[in-house]
Amino acid sequence: MTEQEYLCPHCDQKMRKWQAPEESNWGGEIKYVCFNDECGYYVRGWAWMDEKYGQKSSYRHSINPETGAVGPLPVATPDHMKPGIID
Numbered sequence: 001m002t003e004q005e006y007l008c009p010h011c012d013q014k015m016r017k018w019q020a021p022e023e024s025n026w027g028g029e030i031k032y033v034c035f036n037d038e039c040g041y042y043v044r045g046w047a048w049m050d051e052k053y054g055q056k057s058s059y060r061h062s063i064n065p066e067t068g069a070v071g072p073l074p075v076a077t078p079d080h081m082k083p084g085i086i087d
């Protein structure tokens with residue numbers, strides 16, 4: 001029994017199994033998230049959010065393994081959301 005691995009399409013690093021905080025919009029949902037701090041998607045996100053919204057935040061690439069839906073996971077700091085890693 002091996003769990004499927006997910007590679008981030010932006011940096012080719014293995015994505016981490018992650019559980020959304022109960023109080024978040026995703027209410028405990030399991031996702032796979034790229035927590036690579038060098039990931040181009042995440043690195044560019046800081047500049048993009050700053051330019052577009054004047055916000056000091058970014059987002060990480062994530063996928064819902066049940067639905068296959070991909071989307072950005074917003075983060076306010078590099079360590080934001082890391083406590084949810086469960087792999």
Ligand SMILES: [Zn+2]
Pocket residue numbers: 008009010011012013034036039040041061
């Ligand atoms: Zn990545």
